[in-house]
Amino acid sequence: MSNGAKFPKTGRSWADIEGDLDRLVSNESFWRPENRLMTGIHKGSPETFEIIEKAYMKLFHYNGLLADMEHGGVGRMQDELLGWTADLLNGGKDARASMMTGGTEAIFCGLHAAREWAKETRPDIKGPYQVVAPWSIHATFSKGAHYLGLEVIRVPLGDDLRGDVAAMEKAITPNTIMLAGSAPSWGIGRVDPIEQIAKLAKDRGLWMHVDACVGGFLLPFMERCGEDIPLWDFRVPGVCTISADLHKHGYAAKPASTLSFRNEELQNYSFAGAVVSDWQSGAYKSHGFVGSRPGGAISAAWAVMSYLGEEGYTKLTRKLIDTRNWMIEEIESIEDYKVLRNHCLMMPFRSETLDMLRVLGGLVERGYFPWGTMEPLMVHPSAELVDESVNRKFIADLKEVTSGVKSGEITAEALATYI
Ligand SMILES: Cc1ncc(COP(=O)(O)O)c(C=O)c1O
Structure with missing residues:
Protein backbone atom coordinates (compact mmCIF):
# COMPACT_ATOMS: atom_id res chain seq x y z
CA MET A 1 0.00 0.00 0.00
CA SER A 2 1.59 3.31 -0.99
CA ASN A 3 0.35 6.71 0.06
CA GLY A 4 3.24 8.73 -1.32
CA ALA A 5 5.00 8.93 2.07
CA LYS A 6 8.70 9.74 1.72
CA PHE A 7 11.34 7.76 3.64
CA PRO A 8 12.56 9.90 6.60
CA LYS A 9 15.73 11.81 5.70
CA THR A 10 16.93 12.14 9.28
CA GLY A 11 16.24 10.36 12.54
CA ARG A 12 14.25 11.80 15.46
CA SER A 13 14.64 11.60 19.20
CA TRP A 14 12.97 8.81 21.16
CA ALA A 15 11.05 11.43 23.18
CA ASP A 16 9.58 12.79 19.98
CA ILE A 17 8.76 9.32 18.66
CA GLU A 18 7.24 8.23 21.97
CA GLY A 19 5.00 11.27 21.94
CA ASP A 20 3.74 10.25 18.50
CA LEU A 21 3.32 6.64 19.60
CA ASP A 22 1.22 7.72 22.55
CA ARG A 23 -0.97 9.77 20.28
CA LEU A 24 -1.29 6.99 17.69
CA VAL A 25 -1.83 4.19 20.21
CA SER A 26 -4.48 5.88 22.26
CA ASN A 27 -5.51 4.56 25.65
CA GLU A 28 -9.07 5.24 24.56
CA SER A 29 -8.83 2.85 21.60
CA PHE A 30 -11.75 0.52 21.03
CA TRP A 31 -9.45 -2.51 20.96
CA ARG A 32 -8.40 -2.07 24.57
CA PRO A 33 -10.60 -4.56 26.40
CA GLU A 34 -10.70 -2.29 29.42
CA ASN A 35 -12.50 0.33 27.29
CA ARG A 36 -14.97 -1.51 25.11
CA LEU A 37 -16.44 -4.94 24.83
CA MET A 38 -15.65 -6.39 21.45
CA THR A 39 -14.61 -9.57 19.68
CA GLY A 40 -11.11 -10.67 18.96
CA ILE A 41 -8.79 -9.62 21.78
CA HIS A 42 -8.97 -12.80 23.89
CA LYS A 43 -7.10 -11.38 26.76
CA GLY A 44 -7.65 -14.23 29.19
CA SER A 45 -7.45 -12.94 32.73
CA PRO A 46 -5.42 -9.91 33.88
CA GLU A 47 -2.83 -12.39 35.27
CA THR A 48 -2.43 -14.28 32.00
CA PHE A 49 -2.13 -10.98 30.15
CA GLU A 50 0.73 -10.00 32.41
CA ILE A 51 2.40 -13.40 32.13
CA TYR A 307 0.61 -21.29 34.14
CA LEU A 308 -2.97 -22.35 33.55
CA GLY A 309 -2.78 -26.07 32.84
CA GLU A 310 -6.02 -27.96 32.30
CA GLU A 311 -7.34 -26.83 35.66
CA GLY A 312 -6.66 -23.15 35.04
CA TYR A 313 -8.13 -23.11 31.52
CA THR A 314 -11.22 -24.92 32.76
CA LYS A 315 -11.73 -22.45 35.61
CA LEU A 316 -11.25 -19.50 33.30
CA THR A 317 -13.67 -21.00 30.77
CA ARG A 318 -16.26 -21.53 33.52
CA LYS A 319 -16.09 -17.83 34.37
CA LEU A 320 -16.36 -16.89 30.70
CA ILE A 321 -19.39 -19.13 30.21
CA ASP A 322 -21.07 -17.49 33.22
CA THR A 323 -20.30 -14.05 31.78
CA ARG A 324 -21.66 -15.09 28.39
CA ASN A 325 -24.86 -16.43 29.95
CA TRP A 326 -25.37 -13.22 31.92
CA MET A 327 -24.78 -11.13 28.79
CA ILE A 328 -27.24 -13.22 26.75
CA GLU A 329 -29.92 -12.64 29.38
CA GLU A 330 -29.21 -8.91 29.37
CA ILE A 331 -29.25 -8.62 25.57
CA GLU A 332 -32.49 -10.59 25.36
CA SER A 333 -34.04 -8.46 28.08
CA ILE A 334 -34.25 -5.87 25.30
CA GLU A 335 -37.28 -7.26 23.53
CA ASP A 336 -35.99 -6.48 20.03
CA TYR A 337 -33.08 -8.92 20.14
CA LYS A 338 -32.61 -12.65 19.95
CA VAL A 339 -29.20 -14.20 20.62
CA LEU A 340 -28.18 -17.19 18.54
CA ARG A 341 -27.16 -20.03 20.86
CA ASN A 342 -23.89 -21.59 19.79
CA HIS A 343 -20.78 -23.47 20.91
CA CYS A 344 -18.46 -20.68 21.96
CA LEU A 345 -18.28 -17.31 23.68
CA MET A 346 -19.53 -15.19 20.81
CA MET A 347 -23.04 -13.87 21.26
CA PRO A 348 -24.43 -13.17 17.79
CA PHE A 349 -27.69 -11.27 18.07
CA ARG A 350 -30.20 -10.10 15.51
CA SER A 351 -33.52 -8.36 15.37
CA GLU A 352 -36.74 -8.85 13.46
CA THR A 353 -38.02 -5.43 14.44
CA LEU A 354 -35.03 -3.13 14.02
CA ASP A 355 -32.69 -2.27 11.18
CA MET A 356 -29.52 -4.02 12.40
CA LEU A 357 -27.29 -1.88 10.20
CA ARG A 358 -28.47 1.14 12.21
CA VAL A 359 -27.94 -0.69 15.48
CA LEU A 360 -24.40 -1.33 14.30
CA GLY A 361 -24.09 2.28 13.18
CA GLY A 362 -25.13 3.47 16.64
CA LEU A 363 -22.57 1.20 18.30
CA VAL A 364 -19.80 2.43 16.00
CA GLU A 365 -20.78 6.03 16.86
CA ARG A 366 -20.25 5.09 20.51
CA GLY A 367 -16.73 3.85 19.84
CA TYR A 368 -17.39 0.14 19.36
CA PHE A 369 -15.97 -1.96 16.60
CA PRO A 370 -18.58 -4.66 16.48
CA TRP A 371 -17.79 -7.61 14.23
CA GLY A 372 -20.81 -9.00 12.53
CA THR A 373 -22.11 -11.38 9.92
CA MET A 374 -23.87 -10.32 6.75
CA GLU A 375 -26.19 -13.28 6.30
CA PRO A 376 -28.02 -13.38 8.60
CA LEU A 377 -27.29 -9.80 9.65
CA MET A 378 -25.99 -10.10 13.21
CA VAL A 379 -23.56 -8.43 15.53
CA HIS A 380 -21.44 -10.60 17.78
CA PRO A 381 -19.69 -9.35 20.85
CA SER A 382 -17.73 -11.99 22.71
CA ALA A 383 -17.53 -12.71 26.44
CA GLU A 384 -14.17 -11.60 27.80
CA LEU A 385 -12.77 -11.51 31.31
CA VAL A 386 -13.10 -7.76 31.54
CA ASP A 387 -14.25 -5.70 34.46
CA GLU A 388 -18.00 -6.06 34.98
CA SER A 389 -18.39 -2.34 34.32
CA VAL A 390 -17.29 -2.88 30.68
CA ASN A 391 -20.07 -5.42 30.14
CA ARG A 392 -22.62 -3.22 31.91
CA LYS A 393 -21.59 -0.29 29.76
CA PHE A 394 -22.12 -2.37 26.61
CA ILE A 395 -25.64 -3.25 27.71
CA ALA A 396 -26.41 0.39 28.63
CA ASP A 397 -25.04 1.58 25.27
CA LEU A 398 -27.02 -1.06 23.43
CA LYS A 399 -30.20 0.09 25.17
CA GLU A 400 -29.46 3.70 24.22
CA VAL A 401 -28.77 2.70 20.61
CA THR A 402 -31.98 0.68 20.47
CA SER A 403 -34.05 3.69 21.58
CA GLY A 404 -32.15 5.92 19.14
CA VAL A 405 -32.87 3.60 16.22
CA LYS A 406 -36.54 3.35 17.22
CA SER A 407 -36.99 7.10 17.53
CA GLY A 408 -35.17 7.73 14.24
CA GLU A 409 -32.34 9.66 15.91
CA ILE A 410 -29.77 7.11 14.74
CA THR A 411 -29.52 6.86 10.99
CA ALA A 412 -25.87 5.88 10.49
CA GLU A 413 -25.34 2.43 9.09
CA ALA A 414 -22.23 0.36 9.64
CA LEU A 415 -20.89 -3.10 9.72
CA ALA A 416 -17.34 -3.74 10.80
CA THR A 417 -15.86 -5.92 8.12
CA TYR A 418 -12.21 -6.70 7.50
CA ILE A 419 -11.89 -3.98 4.85
C1 LIG B 1 -12.46 -19.76 12.39
C2 LIG B 1 -11.23 -18.99 11.98
N1 LIG B 1 -10.33 -19.55 11.16
C3 LIG B 1 -9.23 -18.91 10.77
C4 LIG B 1 -8.95 -17.62 11.19
C5 LIG B 1 -7.71 -16.92 10.73
O1 LIG B 1 -6.84 -16.75 11.78
P1 LIG B 1 -5.64 -15.66 11.79
O2 LIG B 1 -6.29 -14.32 11.77
O3 LIG B 1 -4.92 -16.00 13.05
O4 LIG B 1 -4.80 -15.88 10.59
C6 LIG B 1 -9.85 -16.99 12.05
C7 LIG B 1 -9.63 -15.63 12.53
O5 LIG B 1 -10.44 -15.02 13.18
C8 LIG B 1 -11.02 -17.69 12.46
O6 LIG B 1 -11.93 -17.12 13.27
Whole structure:
Protein backbone atom coordinates (compact mmCIF):
# COMPACT_ATOMS: atom_id res chain seq x y z
CA MET A 1 0.00 0.00 0.00
CA SER A 2 1.59 3.31 -0.99
CA ASN A 3 0.35 6.71 0.06
CA GLY A 4 3.24 8.73 -1.32
CA ALA A 5 5.00 8.93 2.07
CA LYS A 6 8.70 9.74 1.72
CA PHE A 7 11.34 7.76 3.64
CA PRO A 8 12.56 9.90 6.60
CA LYS A 9 15.73 11.81 5.70
CA THR A 10 16.93 12.14 9.28
CA GLY A 11 16.24 10.36 12.54
CA ARG A 12 14.25 11.80 15.46
CA SER A 13 14.64 11.60 19.20
CA TRP A 14 12.97 8.81 21.16
CA ALA A 15 11.05 11.43 23.18
CA ASP A 16 9.58 12.79 19.98
CA ILE A 17 8.76 9.32 18.66
CA GLU A 18 7.24 8.23 21.97
CA GLY A 19 5.00 11.27 21.94
CA ASP A 20 3.74 10.25 18.50
CA LEU A 21 3.32 6.64 19.60
CA ASP A 22 1.22 7.72 22.55
CA ARG A 23 -0.97 9.77 20.28
CA LEU A 24 -1.29 6.99 17.69
CA VAL A 25 -1.83 4.19 20.21
CA SER A 26 -4.48 5.88 22.26
CA ASN A 27 -5.51 4.56 25.65
CA GLU A 28 -9.07 5.24 24.56
CA SER A 29 -8.83 2.85 21.60
CA PHE A 30 -11.75 0.52 21.03
CA TRP A 31 -9.45 -2.51 20.96
CA ARG A 32 -8.40 -2.07 24.57
CA PRO A 33 -10.60 -4.56 26.40
CA GLU A 34 -10.70 -2.29 29.42
CA ASN A 35 -12.50 0.33 27.29
CA ARG A 36 -14.97 -1.51 25.11
CA LEU A 37 -16.44 -4.94 24.83
CA MET A 38 -15.65 -6.39 21.45
CA THR A 39 -14.61 -9.57 19.68
CA GLY A 40 -11.11 -10.67 18.96
CA ILE A 41 -8.79 -9.62 21.78
CA HIS A 42 -8.97 -12.80 23.89
CA LYS A 43 -7.10 -11.38 26.76
CA GLY A 44 -7.65 -14.23 29.19
CA SER A 45 -7.45 -12.94 32.73
CA PRO A 46 -5.42 -9.91 33.88
CA GLU A 47 -2.83 -12.39 35.27
CA THR A 48 -2.43 -14.28 32.00
CA PHE A 49 -2.13 -10.98 30.15
CA GLU A 50 0.73 -10.00 32.41
CA ILE A 51 2.40 -13.40 32.13
CA ILE A 52 2.40 -13.48 28.34
CA GLU A 53 3.86 -10.00 28.24
CA LYS A 54 6.70 -10.94 30.61
CA ALA A 55 7.37 -14.27 28.89
CA TYR A 56 7.30 -12.65 25.46
CA MET A 57 9.94 -10.14 26.47
CA LYS A 58 12.33 -12.97 27.49
CA LEU A 59 12.61 -13.95 23.83
CA PHE A 60 11.79 -10.59 22.31
CA HIS A 61 14.92 -10.57 20.14
CA TYR A 62 14.92 -14.26 19.32
CA ASN A 63 14.09 -15.72 15.93
CA GLY A 64 11.64 -18.60 16.37
CA LEU A 65 12.89 -20.11 13.12
CA LEU A 66 15.94 -21.25 15.07
CA ALA A 67 14.05 -23.02 17.86
CA ASP A 68 14.56 -26.49 16.38
CA MET A 69 18.32 -25.97 16.53
CA GLU A 70 18.15 -25.57 20.31
CA HIS A 71 16.90 -28.90 21.50
CA GLY A 72 17.44 -28.27 25.18
CA GLY A 73 16.25 -24.65 25.22
CA VAL A 74 13.67 -22.86 23.13
CA GLY A 75 13.25 -25.97 21.01
CA ARG A 76 12.18 -27.87 24.10
CA MET A 77 9.57 -25.24 24.89
CA GLN A 78 8.21 -25.44 21.36
CA ASP A 79 8.20 -29.25 21.35
CA GLU A 80 6.42 -29.31 24.68
CA LEU A 81 3.70 -26.90 23.70
CA LEU A 82 3.12 -28.78 20.43
CA GLY A 83 2.92 -32.08 22.32
CA TRP A 84 0.44 -30.54 24.76
CA THR A 85 -1.65 -29.33 21.84
CA ALA A 86 -1.80 -32.74 20.16
CA ASP A 87 -2.75 -34.26 23.53
CA LEU A 88 -5.50 -31.69 24.12
CA LEU A 89 -6.93 -32.52 20.70
CA ASN A 90 -7.07 -36.19 21.73
CA GLY A 91 -4.49 -37.14 19.14
CA GLY A 92 -2.92 -39.90 21.24
CA LYS A 93 0.69 -40.87 20.76
CA ASP A 94 0.54 -40.76 16.96
CA ALA A 95 -0.55 -37.15 16.47
CA ARG A 96 2.03 -34.54 15.44
CA ALA A 97 1.80 -30.76 15.52
CA SER A 98 3.65 -27.94 13.78
CA MET A 99 4.12 -24.40 15.04
CA MET A 100 2.34 -21.73 13.02
CA THR A 101 2.07 -17.97 13.18
CA GLY A 102 -1.71 -17.86 12.91
CA GLY A 103 -4.83 -19.48 11.61
CA THR A 104 -4.09 -18.32 8.11
CA GLU A 105 -0.74 -20.09 7.99
CA ALA A 106 -2.17 -23.21 9.66
CA ILE A 107 -4.99 -23.42 7.11
CA PHE A 108 -2.63 -22.66 4.24
CA CYS A 109 -0.34 -25.50 5.34
CA GLY A 110 -3.31 -27.83 5.85
CA LEU A 111 -4.50 -27.13 2.30
CA HIS A 112 -0.97 -27.60 1.03
CA ALA A 113 -0.54 -30.96 2.79
CA ALA A 114 -3.85 -32.16 1.33
CA ARG A 115 -2.76 -31.10 -2.15
CA GLU A 116 0.55 -32.96 -1.88
CA TRP A 117 -1.24 -36.00 -0.45
CA ALA A 118 -3.70 -35.98 -3.36
CA LYS A 119 -0.88 -35.73 -5.90
CA GLU A 120 0.79 -38.78 -4.43
CA THR A 121 -2.07 -40.99 -3.34
CA ARG A 122 -4.96 -40.02 -5.61
CA PRO A 123 -3.54 -39.89 -9.13
CA ASP A 124 -7.10 -40.53 -10.32
CA ILE A 125 -8.09 -37.00 -9.23
CA LYS A 126 -7.19 -34.51 -11.91
CA GLY A 127 -6.86 -30.80 -11.30
CA PRO A 128 -7.97 -28.21 -10.71
CA TYR A 129 -8.36 -29.58 -7.20
CA GLN A 130 -11.40 -28.58 -5.19
CA VAL A 131 -12.14 -28.21 -1.47
CA VAL A 132 -15.78 -28.56 -0.40
CA ALA A 133 -16.74 -26.64 2.75
CA PRO A 134 -19.73 -24.97 4.41
CA TRP A 135 -20.37 -21.40 3.31
CA SER A 136 -19.26 -20.19 6.75
CA ILE A 137 -15.72 -21.54 6.48
CA HIS A 138 -13.23 -18.73 7.16
CA ALA A 139 -12.24 -16.35 4.35
CA THR A 140 -8.65 -17.45 4.68
CA PHE A 141 -9.51 -20.78 2.99
CA SER A 142 -10.23 -18.85 -0.20
CA LYS A 143 -6.97 -16.94 0.20
CA GLY A 144 -4.87 -20.06 0.78
CA ALA A 145 -6.62 -21.87 -2.05
CA HIS A 146 -5.82 -19.00 -4.38
CA TYR A 147 -2.09 -19.21 -3.62
CA LEU A 148 -2.11 -22.98 -3.98
CA GLY A 149 -4.14 -23.16 -7.19
CA LEU A 150 -7.11 -24.82 -5.47
CA GLU A 151 -10.78 -23.91 -5.60
CA VAL A 152 -13.06 -23.67 -2.56
CA ILE A 153 -16.64 -24.74 -3.20
CA ARG A 154 -18.74 -23.08 -0.50
CA VAL A 155 -21.98 -24.91 0.15
CA PRO A 156 -25.05 -23.12 1.62
CA LEU A 157 -25.65 -23.80 5.31
CA GLY A 158 -28.50 -25.87 6.69
CA ASP A 159 -31.38 -24.25 8.60
CA ASP A 160 -29.34 -24.70 11.78
CA LEU A 161 -26.59 -22.47 10.30
CA ARG A 162 -24.15 -25.38 10.29
CA GLY A 163 -22.67 -27.31 7.40
CA ASP A 164 -25.31 -29.18 5.40
CA VAL A 165 -23.78 -32.63 4.92
CA ALA A 166 -26.20 -33.77 2.20
CA ALA A 167 -25.53 -30.58 0.22
CA MET A 168 -21.79 -31.03 0.72
CA GLU A 169 -22.04 -34.57 -0.61
CA LYS A 170 -23.79 -33.28 -3.71
CA ALA A 171 -21.04 -30.69 -4.21
CA ILE A 172 -18.29 -33.35 -4.35
CA THR A 173 -16.92 -33.73 -7.87
CA PRO A 174 -14.19 -35.94 -9.39
CA ASN A 175 -11.83 -33.00 -8.62
CA THR A 176 -12.53 -32.86 -4.87
CA ILE A 177 -9.57 -33.61 -2.60
CA MET A 178 -10.68 -32.21 0.75
CA LEU A 179 -13.75 -31.64 2.91
CA ALA A 180 -13.55 -29.09 5.70
CA GLY A 181 -15.65 -27.84 8.59
CA SER A 182 -15.31 -25.36 11.45
CA ALA A 183 -15.22 -25.92 15.20
CA PRO A 184 -16.79 -23.41 15.48
CA SER A 185 -17.28 -21.01 12.56
CA TRP A 186 -16.33 -17.39 13.03
CA GLY A 187 -19.35 -15.16 13.46
CA ILE A 188 -22.02 -17.80 13.85
CA GLY A 189 -20.07 -19.77 16.43
CA ARG A 190 -21.61 -23.18 15.88
CA VAL A 191 -19.58 -26.36 15.41
CA ASP A 192 -20.27 -27.99 12.04
CA PRO A 193 -21.40 -31.66 12.05
CA ILE A 194 -17.79 -32.81 11.96
CA GLU A 195 -18.56 -36.48 12.63
CA GLN A 196 -20.82 -36.69 9.58
CA ILE A 197 -18.56 -34.61 7.35
CA ALA A 198 -15.50 -36.66 8.36
CA LYS A 199 -17.39 -39.90 7.70
CA LEU A 200 -18.27 -38.62 4.25
CA ALA A 201 -14.63 -37.70 3.66
CA LYS A 202 -13.47 -41.14 4.82
CA ASP A 203 -16.05 -42.96 2.67
CA ARG A 204 -14.96 -40.97 -0.37
CA GLY A 205 -11.24 -41.25 0.35
CA LEU A 206 -10.80 -37.49 0.91
CA TRP A 207 -8.69 -35.39 3.29
CA MET A 208 -10.64 -33.87 6.18
CA HIS A 209 -9.58 -30.61 7.80
CA VAL A 210 -11.18 -29.14 10.92
CA ASP A 211 -10.71 -25.42 11.38
CA ALA A 212 -10.61 -25.05 15.16
CA CYS A 213 -8.80 -21.73 15.12
CA VAL A 214 -11.47 -20.36 17.47
CA GLY A 215 -12.35 -23.57 19.29
CA GLY A 216 -9.05 -25.46 19.54
CA PHE A 217 -8.21 -24.14 22.99
CA LEU A 218 -11.77 -23.37 24.06
CA LEU A 219 -14.02 -26.31 23.21
CA PRO A 220 -11.96 -28.88 25.19
CA PHE A 221 -12.50 -26.79 28.32
CA MET A 222 -16.14 -26.00 27.54
CA GLU A 223 -16.64 -29.75 27.33
CA ARG A 224 -14.98 -30.16 30.73
CA CYS A 225 -17.38 -27.51 32.05
CA GLY A 226 -20.29 -29.70 30.99
CA GLU A 227 -21.33 -27.75 27.87
CA ASP A 228 -22.91 -29.78 25.10
CA ILE A 229 -20.23 -29.75 22.39
CA PRO A 230 -20.46 -32.05 19.36
CA LEU A 231 -17.33 -34.14 18.75
CA TRP A 232 -14.88 -32.42 16.43
CA ASP A 233 -11.27 -33.43 17.29
CA PHE A 234 -9.11 -36.50 16.62
CA ARG A 235 -11.66 -38.67 18.43
CA VAL A 236 -13.58 -38.39 15.16
CA PRO A 237 -12.34 -41.00 12.66
CA GLY A 238 -11.31 -39.47 9.35
CA VAL A 239 -10.10 -36.13 10.71
CA CYS A 240 -6.65 -35.59 9.16
CA THR A 241 -5.66 -32.07 10.24
CA ILE A 242 -6.79 -29.49 12.81
CA SER A 243 -5.85 -25.81 12.87
CA ALA A 244 -5.99 -24.41 16.43
CA ASP A 245 -4.92 -20.87 17.31
CA LEU A 246 -2.92 -20.32 20.47
CA HIS A 247 -3.40 -16.58 20.11
CA LYS A 248 -7.17 -16.85 20.41
CA HIS A 249 -8.52 -18.87 23.33
CA GLY A 250 -5.08 -20.26 24.20
CA TYR A 251 -4.65 -16.68 25.51
CA ALA A 252 -1.12 -16.61 24.08
CA ALA A 253 0.51 -13.63 22.41
CA LYS A 254 0.21 -13.11 18.67
CA PRO A 255 1.37 -14.58 16.34
CA ALA A 256 0.93 -18.16 17.50
CA SER A 257 -1.05 -21.08 16.18
CA THR A 258 -0.73 -24.80 15.52
CA LEU A 259 -1.48 -27.30 12.80
CA SER A 260 -1.94 -30.83 14.09
CA PHE A 261 -1.86 -33.99 12.00
CA ARG A 262 -3.41 -37.35 12.88
CA ASN A 263 -0.01 -38.98 12.43
CA GLU A 264 3.50 -38.48 11.16
CA GLU A 265 2.69 -39.96 7.79
CA LEU A 266 0.17 -37.19 7.13
CA GLN A 267 2.52 -34.56 8.53
CA ASN A 268 5.09 -35.68 6.01
CA TYR A 269 2.86 -34.43 3.21
CA SER A 270 3.34 -30.93 4.60
CA PHE A 271 6.60 -29.08 4.21
CA ALA A 272 7.20 -29.14 7.97
CA GLY A 273 10.74 -30.19 8.63
CA ALA A 274 11.52 -30.58 4.92
CA VAL A 275 15.10 -29.59 4.26
CA VAL A 276 15.74 -27.13 1.46
CA SER A 277 19.33 -27.32 0.30
CA ASP A 278 19.32 -26.14 -3.31
CA TRP A 279 20.93 -22.82 -2.50
CA GLN A 280 24.26 -21.43 -1.42
CA SER A 281 23.89 -21.68 2.35
CA GLY A 282 23.20 -25.32 3.09
CA ALA A 283 20.32 -26.98 4.90
CA TYR A 284 17.28 -24.84 5.74
CA LYS A 285 14.08 -26.02 7.34
CA SER A 286 10.99 -24.52 8.91
CA HIS A 287 7.65 -25.57 10.38
CA GLY A 288 5.25 -23.79 8.07
CA PHE A 289 5.31 -21.28 5.26
CA VAL A 290 6.98 -18.37 7.05
CA GLY A 291 10.68 -18.22 7.85
CA SER A 292 11.65 -15.82 10.63
CA ARG A 293 9.03 -15.55 13.34
CA PRO A 294 8.94 -14.02 16.82
CA GLY A 295 10.60 -16.13 19.48
CA GLY A 296 8.44 -14.36 22.04
CA ALA A 297 5.35 -16.06 20.63
CA ILE A 298 6.85 -19.42 21.64
CA SER A 299 7.82 -18.41 25.18
CA ALA A 300 4.51 -16.61 25.76
CA ALA A 301 2.42 -19.59 24.60
CA TRP A 302 4.51 -22.04 26.61
CA ALA A 303 4.27 -19.81 29.69
CA VAL A 304 0.51 -19.32 29.60
CA MET A 305 -0.12 -23.05 29.04
CA SER A 306 2.26 -23.87 31.89
CA TYR A 307 0.61 -21.29 34.14
CA LEU A 308 -2.97 -22.35 33.55
CA GLY A 309 -2.78 -26.07 32.84
CA GLU A 310 -6.02 -27.96 32.30
CA GLU A 311 -7.34 -26.83 35.66
CA GLY A 312 -6.66 -23.15 35.04
CA TYR A 313 -8.13 -23.11 31.52
CA THR A 314 -11.22 -24.92 32.76
CA LYS A 315 -11.73 -22.45 35.61
CA LEU A 316 -11.25 -19.50 33.30
CA THR A 317 -13.67 -21.00 30.77
CA ARG A 318 -16.26 -21.53 33.52
CA LYS A 319 -16.09 -17.83 34.37
CA LEU A 320 -16.36 -16.89 30.70
CA ILE A 321 -19.39 -19.13 30.21
CA ASP A 322 -21.07 -17.49 33.22
CA THR A 323 -20.30 -14.05 31.78
CA ARG A 324 -21.66 -15.09 28.39
CA ASN A 325 -24.86 -16.43 29.95
CA TRP A 326 -25.37 -13.22 31.92
CA MET A 327 -24.78 -11.13 28.79
CA ILE A 328 -27.24 -13.22 26.75
CA GLU A 329 -29.92 -12.64 29.38
CA GLU A 330 -29.21 -8.91 29.37
CA ILE A 331 -29.25 -8.62 25.57
CA GLU A 332 -32.49 -10.59 25.36
CA SER A 333 -34.04 -8.46 28.08
CA ILE A 334 -34.25 -5.87 25.30
CA GLU A 335 -37.28 -7.26 23.53
CA ASP A 336 -35.99 -6.48 20.03
CA TYR A 337 -33.08 -8.92 20.14
CA LYS A 338 -32.61 -12.65 19.95
CA VAL A 339 -29.20 -14.20 20.62
CA LEU A 340 -28.18 -17.19 18.54
CA ARG A 341 -27.16 -20.03 20.86
CA ASN A 342 -23.89 -21.59 19.79
CA HIS A 343 -20.78 -23.47 20.91
CA CYS A 344 -18.46 -20.68 21.96
CA LEU A 345 -18.28 -17.31 23.68
CA MET A 346 -19.53 -15.19 20.81
CA MET A 347 -23.04 -13.87 21.26
CA PRO A 348 -24.43 -13.17 17.79
CA PHE A 349 -27.69 -11.27 18.07
CA ARG A 350 -30.20 -10.10 15.51
CA SER A 351 -33.52 -8.36 15.37
CA GLU A 352 -36.74 -8.85 13.46
CA THR A 353 -38.02 -5.43 14.44
CA LEU A 354 -35.03 -3.13 14.02
CA ASP A 355 -32.69 -2.27 11.18
CA MET A 356 -29.52 -4.02 12.40
CA LEU A 357 -27.29 -1.88 10.20
CA ARG A 358 -28.47 1.14 12.21
CA VAL A 359 -27.94 -0.69 15.48
CA LEU A 360 -24.40 -1.33 14.30
CA GLY A 361 -24.09 2.28 13.18
CA GLY A 362 -25.13 3.47 16.64
CA LEU A 363 -22.57 1.20 18.30
CA VAL A 364 -19.80 2.43 16.00
CA GLU A 365 -20.78 6.03 16.86
CA ARG A 366 -20.25 5.09 20.51
CA GLY A 367 -16.73 3.85 19.84
CA TYR A 368 -17.39 0.14 19.36
CA PHE A 369 -15.97 -1.96 16.60
CA PRO A 370 -18.58 -4.66 16.48
CA TRP A 371 -17.79 -7.61 14.23
CA GLY A 372 -20.81 -9.00 12.53
CA THR A 373 -22.11 -11.38 9.92
CA MET A 374 -23.87 -10.32 6.75
CA GLU A 375 -26.19 -13.28 6.30
CA PRO A 376 -28.02 -13.38 8.60
CA LEU A 377 -27.29 -9.80 9.65
CA MET A 378 -25.99 -10.10 13.21
CA VAL A 379 -23.56 -8.43 15.53
CA HIS A 380 -21.44 -10.60 17.78
CA PRO A 381 -19.69 -9.35 20.85
CA SER A 382 -17.73 -11.99 22.71
CA ALA A 383 -17.53 -12.71 26.44
CA GLU A 384 -14.17 -11.60 27.80
CA LEU A 385 -12.77 -11.51 31.31
CA VAL A 386 -13.10 -7.76 31.54
CA ASP A 387 -14.25 -5.70 34.46
CA GLU A 388 -18.00 -6.06 34.98
CA SER A 389 -18.39 -2.34 34.32
CA VAL A 390 -17.29 -2.88 30.68
CA ASN A 391 -20.07 -5.42 30.14
CA ARG A 392 -22.62 -3.22 31.91
CA LYS A 393 -21.59 -0.29 29.76
CA PHE A 394 -22.12 -2.37 26.61
CA ILE A 395 -25.64 -3.25 27.71
CA ALA A 396 -26.41 0.39 28.63
CA ASP A 397 -25.04 1.58 25.27
CA LEU A 398 -27.02 -1.06 23.43
CA LYS A 399 -30.20 0.09 25.17
CA GLU A 400 -29.46 3.70 24.22
CA VAL A 401 -28.77 2.70 20.61
CA THR A 402 -31.98 0.68 20.47
CA SER A 403 -34.05 3.69 21.58
CA GLY A 404 -32.15 5.92 19.14
CA VAL A 405 -32.87 3.60 16.22
CA LYS A 406 -36.54 3.35 17.22
CA SER A 407 -36.99 7.10 17.53
CA GLY A 408 -35.17 7.73 14.24
CA GLU A 409 -32.34 9.66 15.91
CA ILE A 410 -29.77 7.11 14.74
CA THR A 411 -29.52 6.86 10.99
CA ALA A 412 -25.87 5.88 10.49
CA GLU A 413 -25.34 2.43 9.09
CA ALA A 414 -22.23 0.36 9.64
CA LEU A 415 -20.89 -3.10 9.72
CA ALA A 416 -17.34 -3.74 10.80
CA THR A 417 -15.86 -5.92 8.12
CA TYR A 418 -12.21 -6.70 7.50
CA ILE A 419 -11.89 -3.98 4.85
C1 LIG B 1 -12.46 -19.76 12.39
C2 LIG B 1 -11.23 -18.99 11.98
N1 LIG B 1 -10.33 -19.55 11.16
C3 LIG B 1 -9.23 -18.91 10.77
C4 LIG B 1 -8.95 -17.62 11.19
C5 LIG B 1 -7.71 -16.92 10.73
O1 LIG B 1 -6.84 -16.75 11.78
P1 LIG B 1 -5.64 -15.66 11.79
O2 LIG B 1 -6.29 -14.32 11.77
O3 LIG B 1 -4.92 -16.00 13.05
O4 LIG B 1 -4.80 -15.88 10.59
C6 LIG B 1 -9.85 -16.99 12.05
C7 LIG B 1 -9.63 -15.63 12.53
O5 LIG B 1 -10.44 -15.02 13.18
C8 LIG B 1 -11.02 -17.69 12.46
O6 LIG B 1 -11.93 -17.12 13.27
